[in-house]
Amino acid sequence: MCATCGCDSEAKISIHRIDQPTSLNLGDITFTPVEPKTTTLPNGRKQIDLEQDILLKNNLRAERNRGYFLAKNIVALNLVSSPGSGKTSLLEKTLHDLKTEESFFVIEGDQQTSNDADRIAATQVPVVQINTGKGCHLDSKMIWDAIQQLRPSENSILFIENIGNLVCPAMFDLGEQKRVVIISVTEGDDKPLKYPDMFQSSQLCIINKIDLLPYVKFDVEKAKNYARRINPTIQFIELSCTSGEGFDHWYDWLKKETIEVPVPV
Amino acid sequence: MHELSIVMSIVETAEEKVKEHHASSVESIDLVIGDLAGVDSQALDFAWDSAVKNTVLQKAIRNVIQVPARAKCLECDCEFGIKEIYDSCPLCGEPLLLIIQGKELQIKSMILN
Structure with missing residues (x-):
């Protein structure tokens, strides 16, 4: 029994449908969380104490995406990096190696061109390209629109390749799991x-192109320590898309994610 | 330049509120922005001027309440001001911090005409 109000937490919760399912409105979100306090001022002016998160709409849409993925048991991963760090090469090799074992879908984000989506399409994996024009990041509305077209199937892995940019995409939740x-x-x-x-908002850090380590000054341990100072729980995988070294760790991580899809409690 | 997206979200909300209250425009708007919110104030100024043109915010006075960042050490529980996400605890030197203030990005209030 719960100590606060005396309700019986052991009682079985029953959830069941009463009649016919109501039609779902999958239009855009119109949601006002709390009616803000409004004060009437002289000359018919009004003060509205909104106290509303500026990114509220993006966050709401992201939660809706997350719910959609959860319901369909889809692992949605948001891949972020600066331009040229090897996101598309990582995807190409992963899709090529695992597409017979797992079902994959890809959303490609770039300011211009469908070059990356063309590379993914060549692996026979369904892909949608989002071109943001001048936009420097993907947002949750774009992902919602993209999944309407992509229709990822149940129990699949959805890769979202964000715009190459380590600044702006950090602020925009897409509804991804990781x-x-x-x-x-x-x-x-x-x-x-x-x-x-x-680095604070990511759960996994992939260090790519390790086949080039003998030729560059990059100190792997130093980079990991810097990342841990910001995010003590971040995980690391070192690999090379060229030599294939380290990909077994990446595939193990991916497979663990597909087993450990969180179920809402 | 995600500041442009941020200003456009503010414009979207302001347009909604003006319509909802049958007002004509926004006289002033108060924003709360934390030091660690990831918003560059110069970029925000720049984005603001171009994004509010021909909207209900065009003539609005914008007040920004800047919130300094504070954190709590997860090892020794002490609270302190921080400049960067990766600052360590000044007492015990641990990097495990809980950011308790400074991530705010909010429209606090607006006055409608």
Whole structure:
């Protein structure tokens, strides 16, 4: 029995449908969380104490996406990095190696061109390209629109390749289960300190192009320590899309994610 | 330049409120922005001027309440001000912090005409 109000927490909760299902309105969100306090001022002016998160709409739409993925048992991963760190190469190799074992869907985000989506399409995996024009990040509305077209199937893995940019995409929740930040050893090992928001909001950090380590000054341990200072629980996988080294760890991680899809409690 | 998206979200909310209250425009708007919210104030100024043109916010006075960042050490429980996400605890040196203030990004209030 619960000590606060005396309700019986052991009682079985029953949830059942009463009549015919109501039609779902999958239009845009119109949701006002709490009616804000409004004060009438002289000359017919009004003060509205909104206290509303500026990114409220994006966050609401992201939660809706997350619910959709959860219901369909889809693992949605948001891949973020600076341009040229190897997101698309990582995807190409992963899809090529695992597409007979897992079902994959891909959303590609770029400012211009469908070059990356064309590369993914060549692996026979369903893909949608989002071109943001001048936009520097994907947002949750774009993902919602993309999944209307993509229709990812149940029990699949959805890769969302964000715009190459370590700043702006950090602020925009897409509804993903995990955020994966990719850096390559041809970049500076102080990337985590320069772009802390992205490393703080990611759960996995992939260090790519490790076949080039003998030729560059990148200190792997230093980069990991910098990232841990920002996010003590971040995990790391070191790999090379060229040599294939380290991909077994990445595939193990992916398979663990598909088993451990969180079920709402 | 995600500041442009942020200003456009503010414009969207302001347009909604003006319509809802049958007002004509926004006289002033108060924003709360934390030091660790990831918003560059110069970029915000720049984005603001171009994004509010021909909207209900065009003539609005914008007040920004900047909130300094504070954290709590998860090891020794002490609270302190921080400049960066990766600052360590000044007492015990641990990097395990809970950010308790400074991530705010909010429309606090607005006055409608």
